[in-house]
Amino acid sequence: MIKIAVLGYGTVGSGVVELIERNNTLLKERAGEEIVIKYILDLRDFPGDPYEDKVVHDFGMILTDPEISILCEVMGGVGAAYRFTKQALEAGKSVCTSNKELVAKHGAELLAIAGRMRCNYMFEASVAGGIPIIRSINSALVADRVEAVTGILNGTTNYILTKMEQEGADYGDALKQAQELGYAERNPEADVEGLDTGRKIAILADMLTGKSVDPDKVATEGITKITTADFAYARAAGMTIKLLARCRVLEDGSAWVMVAPYMLPTEHSLGRVDDVFNGVQITCTMLGEAMFGGKGAGKLPTASAVAADVMDCAMHPGRTVMRAWSDEEAKLTDTAQTESRFFLRVKAGSADTVRKAFAGSVPVTAEREEDEGFFTPAMKEKEFRAICAGLGDVVLNRIRLV
Amino acid sequence: MIKIAVLGYGTVGSGVVELIERNNTLLKERAGEEIVIKYILDLRDFPGDPYEDKVVHDFGMILTDPEISILCEVMGGVGAAYRFTKQALEAGKSVCTSNKELVAKHGAELLAIAGRMRCNYMFEASVAGGIPIIRSINSALVADRVEAVTGILNGTTNYILTKMEQEGADYGDALKQAQELGYAERNPEADVEGLDTGRKIAILADMLTGKSVDPDKVATEGITKITTADFAYARAAGMTIKLLARCRVLEDGSAWVMVAPYMLPTEHSLGRVDDVFNGVQITCTMLGEAMFGGKGAGKLPTASAVAADVMDCAMHPGRTVMRAWSDEEAKLTDTAQTESRFFLRVKAGSADTVRKAFAGSVPVTAEREEDEGFFTPAMKEKEFRAICAGLGDVVLNRIRLV
Secondary structure (H helix, E strand, C coil), X not given: CEEEEEECCCHHHHHHHHHHHHCXXXXXXXXXXXXXXXXXXXXXXXXXXXXXXXXXXXXXHHHCCCCEEEEEECCCCCCHHHHHHHHHHHCCCEEEECCHHHHHHHHHHHHXXXXXXXXXXXXXXXXXXXXXXXXXXXXXXXXXXXXXXXXXXXHHHHHHHHHHHHHXXXXXXXXXXXXXXXXCXXXXXXXXXXXXXXHHHXXXXXXXXXXXXXXXXXXXXXXXXXXXXXXXXXXXXXXXXEEEEEEEECCCXXXXXXXXXXXXXXXXXXXXXXXXXXXXXXXXXXXXXXXXXXXXXXXXXXXXXXXXXXXXXXXXXXXXXXXCCXXXXXXXXXXXXXXXXXXXXXXXXXXXXXXXXXXXXEEECCCCCCEEEEXXXXXXXXXXXXXXXXXXXXXXXXXXXX | CEEEEEXXXXXXXXXXXXXXXXXXXXXXXXXXXXXXXXXXXXXXXCCCCCCHHHEECCHHHHHCCCCEEEEEECCCCCCHHHHHHHHHHHCXXXXXXXXXXXXXXXXXXXXXXXXXXXXXXXXXXXXXCCCCHHHHHHHHCCCCCEEXXXXXXXXXXXHHHHHHHHHCCCHHHHHHHXXXXXXXXXXXXXXXXXXXXXXXXXXXXXXXXXXXXXXXXXXXXXXXXXXXXXXXXXXXXXXXXXXXXXXXXXXXXXXXXXXXXXXXXXXXXXXXXXXXXXXXXXXXXXXXXXXXXXXXCCHHHHHHHHXXXXXXXXXXXXXXXXXXXXXXXXXXXXXXXXXXXXXXXXXXXXXXXXXXXXXXXXXXXXXXXXXXXXXXXXXXXXXXXXXXXXXXXHEEEEEEEC
């Protein structure tokens, strides 16, 4: 019998408890041993809850209980969660987490402890919820080199952009809808400014580079400046707008990592990943391109990923499953030096100015009187920004093209 | 140092050799030991080949060499491949294969031997090439219950159907194109009649049911009767036609398994999996729906999957990774008893007959004079067939709807 503790009895925590109870027989069959929840750590009490007798408030009880070999850290944050995880790993107990902030910030250190103590720090649920992207990179693609990842990794912003595209809602209304449905928080900043997505791509970039990518240094642009006008031009060009997280490992071992709204063709493999769904496209040396899609959040999809990690720990006693990355900081490429094409929305009547400033730009016709749209040729971001600055308030918005 | 043998030096075999040589450093880093190809078994000689000195003709050499711990069986067929695999596993050597025919036919037996001998029989490459669907079901979804799978699992037929849809090519021309490009064999029967797809869905059905699904009992319909006329109606309805492999586990433990062309909306997650690409959609109790896409065939994508299996064997000495299924035969549901909606193409002028025969059917308008199209309401296949039989030669074609 394998006894585990769940740290944090919120949405994901209660999902993990529900899954492990409901799938008890199946888990026992597959792990060869029964998996039993012994403790649920939370500051609150849960009177009337079927598992209220398992709720404890003192982490020390869990840490010092030799029966506990696996912990699920689903409390979030980088304070207590960090201390508890570190202590547990140092005691040789495996930890499975959905806490992307912690993995992005302290992954290298925690994985190193797990490796030293021959236990596991697992984090499938921290990126793209139930989509097995972490496991695929770690295990399915173990013989291959993953060169690049492009993903829709945040359900909240994807929901907002989908509403804007499909219902013509403006940003504020779409955000309000998302908040009413519980998809967006009252303070939506971490989602809409791309910080959440930045943490997730930092984790994938850690795995791709084998070094530590500081989430705070990821070039990040949110979706708050996207308007219905931009979608009108996107639609006219057979395209859509998505908040993409991108990472590409360059030949010198440095990485280009970026989070920003992009225009992409609707037939792109991420073009019809809509609503709260997530999608991840990877490019490997041998395999070429592959694509994963599914629910990136939600109680049970996330719990499914956490529980798969628990199973991996249960089935690998004394063996570390995840490849660690080093705590050496990865060299990030200056995004100002990267090339891309841009969609440019400018004031009506400024077509000549744009054509002169961006030789080779192509107009996008959306039958609008308020403004005009163009696609620029490929150019360095730095150069693009300089020209835009010269154009002053003629430029209403610009969005990178995939 | 881990020494391996590659059985069969054809397309996949040479891909495996190329990958293991090219990614040598990366594999060593990740496995902790160097992986070296000691033998390549083939009946032919390969004078001038860089690995000609590794080529042997006698399997006995490999079987009796205690240095060899892992074999890649990429020779195909169920004769010698079966004997060699069985002997290797019985000698405690792990086998990694791309041989779907062998896994579909003798998987239960071979997995049981691997389990008993504490070695591995791995077959990621046997279904959907480089897409990690086997590993995902076995490992990423280990805590979840996979209820259903729908996949485009054959690149040849998908290429043909894509050409028919996008270029208006008729079946014969599209097949010829596929043959000229090397996507289809001179005798294309195994692909176009759905047999290859049937073997692959049988393997996934084995995994979903935990029992043995006889590939010869999978209800299979090929694509040879699909015409450009059918695509005209599909297009008019915003749909496309794909050869789908489907499996659903029912509550009584029996399975509904089927291979047939289906009409599905283009915005379906498999609707834009085109050309030689494969796609797999899975439905799980906890995770809900997830989708995987990528290259289902080809030298290096397939080699990437075989090599990932080799790595898993290398990193799990003495431990069996794959869940086995029992040799008890799975109960298959009679497909005549399943319900679906149908697209029906009938002779021009027979609309009244169809409406009378299929109450509640809806016309599909494609501006064609030669024939007319209808979608029927959901009904049992048996009932549908009986009514169609009564209509005689009025019915030109019928295709299930997803």
